[in-house]
Amino acid sequence: MFDARLFRESAESVTAQLEHQLADASIRGLELIDPDILDRAARGLMTPERDRIAAFDEKRLAAIVDLYVRTGIQVHSPGYLGRQFSGVVPLAGIVDFVGSVVNQPSSFYEAGQLPNVAERIMAEELNRFIGWEPESFAMVTTSGGSLANLTALLAARNKRFPDYWSQGGGALAGRSRPAIAVGADVHYSVSRAAGVMGIGDEQLVRLPLDREQRICLDRARGALEDAERRGLEVFCLVASAGTTSVGAFDPIDGLADLAREKGLWLHVDGAHGASLLVSDELRGKLAGIAKADSLTWDAHKMMFVPAPCTLLFYRDRRDAPGAFRQQASYVFDDKPDAYTALDSGDKNFECTKRPMIMPLWALWSIHGRALFAEKIEYLCRLTADIHTILLDEPDFEPLHRPEANILCFRHLPAGLAESDVHRLQLDIRNRLKRQGNFFISKVDIDGVAALRVVLMNHRITTEHFRMLLGEIRRAGYDLRHRANGRETGSDSE
Amino acid sequence: MFDARLFRESAESVTAQLEHQLADASIRGLELIDPDILDRAARGLMTPERDRIAAFDEKRLAAIVDLYVRTGIQVHSPGYLGRQFSGVVPLAGIVDFVGSVVNQPSSFYEAGQLPNVAERIMAEELNRFIGWEPESFAMVTTSGGSLANLTALLAARNKRFPDYWSQGGGALAGRSRPAIAVGADVHYSVSRAAGVMGIGDEQLVRLPLDREQRICLDRARGALEDAERRGLEVFCLVASAGTTSVGAFDPIDGLADLAREKGLWLHVDGAHGASLLVSDELRGKLAGIAKADSLTWDAHKMMFVPAPCTLLFYRDRRDAPGAFRQQASYVFDDKPDAYTALDSGDKNFECTKRPMIMPLWALWSIHGRALFAEKIEYLCRLTADIHTILLDEPDFEPLHRPEANILCFRHLPAGLAESDVHRLQLDIRNRLKRQGNFFISKVDIDGVAALRVVLMNHRITTEHFRMLLGEIRRAGYDLRHRANGRETGSDSE
Numbered sequence: 001m002f003d004a005r006l007f008r009e010s011a012e013s014v015t016a017q018l019e020h021q022l023a024d025a026s027i028r029g030l031e032l033i034d035p036d037i038l039d040r041a042a043r044g045l046m047t048p049e050r051d052r053i054a055a056f057d058e059k060r061l062a063a064i065v066d067l068y069v070r071t072g073i074q075v076h077s078p079g080y081l082g083r084q085f086s087g088v089v090p091l092a093g094i095v096d097f098v099g100s101v102v103n104q105p106s107s108f109y110e111a112g113q114l115p116n117v118a119e120r121i122m123a124e125e126l127n128r129f130i131g132w133e134p135e136s137f138a139m140v141t142t143s144g145g146s147l148a149n150l151t152a153l154l155a156a157r158n159k160r161f162p163d164y165w166s167q168g169g170g171a172l173a174g175r176s177r178p179a180i181a182v183g184a185d186v187h188y189s190v191s192r193a194a195g196v197m198g199i200g201d202e203q204l205v206r207l208p209l210d211r212e213q214r215i216c217l218d219r220a221r222g223a224l225e226d227a228e229r230r231g232l233e234v235f236c237l238v239a240s241a242g243t244t245s246v247g248a249f250d251p252i253d254g255l256a257d258l259a260r261e262k263g264l265w266l267h268v269d270g271a272h273g274a275s276l277l278v279s280d281e282l283r284g285k286l287a288g289i290a291k292a293d294s295l296t297w298d299a300h301k302m303m304f305v306p307a308p309c310t311l312l313f314y315r316d317r318r319d320a321p322g323a324f325r326q327q328a329s330y331v332f333d334d335k336p337d338a339y340t341a342l343d344s345g346d347k348n349f350e351c352t353k354r355p356m357i358m359p360l361w362a363l364w365s366i367h368g369r370a371l372f373a374e375k376i377e378y379l380c381r382l383t384a385d386i387h388t389i390l391l392d393e394p395d396f397e398p399l400h401r402p403e404a405n406i407l408c409f410r411h412l413p414a415g416l417a418e419s420d421v422h423r424l425q426l427d428i429r430n431r432l433k434r435q436g437n438f439f440i441s442k443v444d445i446d447g448v449a450a451l452r453v454v455l456m457n458h459r460i461t462t463e464h465f466r467m468l469l470g471e472i473r474r475a476g477y478d479l480r481h482r483a484n485g486r487e488t489g490s491d492s493e
Numbered sequence: 494m495f496d497a498r499l500f501r502e503s504a505e506s507v508t509a510q511l512e513h514q515l516a517d518a519s520i521r522g523l524e525l526i527d528p529d530i531l532d533r534a535a536r537g538l539m540t541p542e543r544d545r546i547a548a549f550d551e552k553r554l555a556a557i558v559d560l561y562v563r564t565g566i567q568v569h570s571p572g573y574l575g576r577q578f579s580g581v582v583p584l585a586g587i588v589d590f591v592g593s594v595v596n597q598p599s600s601f602y603e604a605g606q607l608p609n610v611a612e613r614i615m616a617e618e619l620n621r622f623i624g625w626e627p628e629s630f631a632m633v634t635t636s637g638g639s640l641a642n643l644t645a646l647l648a649a650r651n652k653r654f655p656d657y658w659s660q661g662g663g664a665l666a667g668r669s670r671p672a673i674a675v676g677a678d679v680h681y682s683v684s685r686a687a688g689v690m691g692i693g694d695e696q697l698v699r700l701p702l703d704r705e706q707r708i709c710l711d712r713a714r715g716a717l718e719d720a721e722r723r724g725l726e727v728f729c730l731v732a733s734a735g736t737t738s739v740g741a742f743d744p745i746d747g748l749a750d751l752a753r754e755k756g757l758w759l760h761v762d763g764a765h766g767a768s769l770l771v772s773d774e775l776r777g778k779l780a781g782i783a784k785a786d787s788l789t790w791d792a793h794k795m796m797f798v799p800a801p802c803t804l805l806f807y808r809d810r811r812d813a814p815g816a817f818r819q820q821a822s823y824v825f826d827d828k829p830d831a832y833t834a835l836d837s838g839d840k841n842f843e844c845t846k847r848p849m850i851m852p853l854w855a856l857w858s859i860h861g862r863a864l865f866a867e868k869i870e871y872l873c874r875l876t877a878d879i880h881t882i883l884l885d886e887p888d889f890e891p892l893h894r895p896e897a898n899i900l901c902f903r904h905l906p907a908g909l910a911e912s913d914v915h916r917l918q919l920d921i922r923n924r925l926k927r928q929g930n931f932f933i934s935k936v937d938i939d940g941v942a943a944l945r946v947v948l949m950n951h952r953i954t955t956e957h958f959r960m961l962l963g964e965i966r967r968a969g970y971d972l973r974h975r976a977n978g979r980e981t982g983s984d985s986e
Contacts, residue, residue: 004516007583023497046858072597090500093594100799101586143636168693169662198691200661306593365539
């Protein structure tokens with residue numbers, strides 16, 4: 001099992017399978033399989049040997065990899081327009097492979113020296129687009145945007161309520177009801193964080209949105225003051241850049257002024273949209289970011305590296321250790337020195353943390369910033385173009401002007417009753433998913449379903465989008481005019 | 494950047510570098526480098542191109558990978574005896590590579606079909622050694638043992654205090670002071686979880702340990718009742734299997750009876766030791782596990798797969814969604830169907846989650862259970878053997894009888910003053926780390942430093958351990974008898 005030559009032979013076989021996958025430019029979304037059927041196929045690939053170590057079987061490995069690749073969402077195909085995870089730059093996958101073999105956790109410098117140094121370098125590179133003082137900001141990597149949001153909110157909570165960590169939320173009772181202000185369309189990880197942290201998700205103050213689904217600056221102050229009157233002590237305001245459902249960018253600059261005036265920590269959830277900072281064209285979407293206190297940035301979304309690779313930035317590095325207060329002799333050294341100064345274990349939730357920065361740093365080192373900027377700019381331009389296409393189609397309605405690479409729309413064929421709009425969108429989405437050519441997603445907007453595309457793949461063109469519209473029309477027609485038209489969204493076909 | 498053939502060529506070059514690394518059987522621990530020197534080396538590998546996409550440069554990639562591999566802890570060398578992360582089975586790294594390229598998050602069935610099915614299969618396979626009802630237990634994967642412990646504690650908290658999620662900890666004030674009982678040597682992630690969750694880390698009830706560093710069953714009841722008298726409402730008891738510092742296994746069977754009697758949720762942190770369940774020889778260390786409510790199991794430790802791969806088991810599947818209560822239309826379907834029934838997004842913290850089960854399932858499928866059982870048994874036997882060796886050495890003192898593959902000991906050369914014991918162990922550890930032949934760790938036991946080995950690599954033999962003892966003796970001699978003897982633990986040499 002540990003033979004180096006066998007390792008190379010197996011890796012080369014698997015690489016050839018992946019090459020074949022990457023070379024396939026056909027339009028395909030997802031081959032949706034009934035779980036029980038897939039279950040039987042998977043069990044059929046398992047050695048029956050129970051008592052001895054079964055010998056390596058290259059055919060078994062090839063079959064496992066084939067099933068794995070074939071049944072996944074085809075993120076490198078132009079048929080994939082569905083979600084925020086990316087068709088990674090293949091080179092990033094190769095660098096991640098090194099990490100999978102040499103297995104160096106990166107919460108401590110001595111355990112992963114280069115990943116820790118690479119984190120420092122990438123922090124500096126990316127902060128040039130944020131604009132904080134190079135000497136006084138901080139960045140830690142962590143396992144996903146949800147964990148980054150939780151970490152930032154903990155830092156904010158512990159700063160405002162210094163005894164919360166040791167004494168818990170009960171100790172505040174009678175003195176304060178801590179609360180967090182969010183946009184009404186904030187990602188579920190933020191409301192989840194309120195539940196996790198002991199704040200209570202009922203203590204979320206939901207700020208009203210404008211027509212573009214951004215926090216409405218004019219009404220935010222009133223909502224905050226109303227919360228105060230209800231006895232809530234808002235300590236943190238979370239802005240999104242952009243939102244998950246439609247990719248809306250909250251007005252950071254104005255919100256930062258409001259937050260400063262009210263003494264609130266401003267956290268920006270830029271899981272999806274922070275990557276726009278690396279583009280000279282698009283950076284303006286996050287205007288005011290230098291006034292925020294913290295920023296979540298998922299590189300596994302629009303920086304096109306394997307998940308997870310989340311970067312959590314703090315304007316003031318002294319805030320970073322505030323999220324967690326802890327001592328553990330076997331990991332945290334008493335006195336920082338040149339080596340332990342780079343440790344992040346006191347600033348990130350994980351003890352064992354994947355060296356997730358490496359694929360990002362390697363791409364950045366080899367191809368430079370322009371790789372990211374150009375791809376992001378293409379995807380955002382493409383989304384603007386398909387918005388224009390939709391405006392010209394009488395049976396389609398875009399639901400917003402796209403700010404980035406997310407667009408929601410509905411198919412509204414002539415004669416469709418208002419009451420059938422919701423169901424038709426869901427049925428179309430499910431039918432497309434099962435047909436397997438295009439993979440798109442759905443979202444509820446004001447309680448009514450909509451179709452949603454997220455353009456993460458630069459191989460997609462407007463022509464592919466026109467093909468998608470054709471498929472949606474056919475699906476809509478079939479669903480309304482043929483027998484068995486109604487999709488259940490769940491039956492296997 | 495997306496050329497399939499270039500991908501294959503690059504992957505093959507990197508594979509050859511990794512083959513060379515795996516084939517190197519020399520004894521080496523870590524080449525510790527001053528961060529500023531490494532920083533300069535890393536920056537030297539970055540393209541100076543700022544405005545255009547720099548062309549692929551295979552030499553740059555090779556140099557990055559070389560630096561990455563060379564500066565890591567050498568987990569596949571017999572010189573690595575330091576920590577709980579493993580020299581992975583290389584095949585597991587190859588399967589992880591597939592995941593890095595096809596990039597299928599696994600919180601939702603449709604996004605990662607095979608990973609979700611593989612989770613169900615591995616849950617069933619491993620539960621045969623836990624012994625819960627096949628129809629009614631549950632398992633979710635999550636990003637590390639710390640997150641699994643937090644998740645289980647949230648499920649326990651929300652079950653006892655149903656309004657905690659929505660109303661927060663403040664609403665309980667005056668009625669209850671929630672508390673968590675732990676062994677005095679519990680992993681820092683558990684006390685950290687108490688701080689995160691709003692329980693407050695002062696509301697940890699630390700149960701006294703016996704001489705073997707296990708929770709002392711005879712004194713646990715008294716400690717719990719004492720906590721009740723102090724007005725605490727203990728809702729959860731956390732047992733370790735085994736502890737991080739010495740690998741001690743708390744008496745689960747007796748603690749489960751006590752927990753049941755007192756109405757407490759019993760969570761077992763088996764991040765390190767749960768893997769012993771797959772061995773017929775060693776399973777008894779976790780006797781009583783079927784009476785626990787939840788179990789954390791890090792496959793990236795003693796199942797030898799890349800980090801993170803953590804499995805969180807619940808005896809009662811109905812408890813699993815209780816950790817998080819949430820709605821999000823774009824991910825959680827209203828009505829479960831055959832597909833969405835496998836979704837884990839409502840049961841794990843992450844939204845985007847790596848398909849971490851795949852390397853484990855692939856190893857299990859290709860080589861079977863015996864691969865894991867035999868390697869674990871070898872490592873535990875080896876640890877018993879080195880304990881015996883230490884007992885015969887007058888200038889070494891083992892601090893406990895090893896229960897698994899962790900052993901702590903001190904070097905006590907003749908004439909060493911009691912007051913110098915602590916410093917000498919730290920200095921020896923730092924000197925060894927810098928010499929680079931062996932990588933070991935340190936731990937404080939009763940306030941005094943000790944040396945610690947964790948045997949994760951089956952290539953290690955008792956001969957290697959004797960060499961390590963020789964190196965420790967020489968380091969100790971030098972430190973005591975030569976000029977510049979005192980190590981600072983931080984200066985570069």
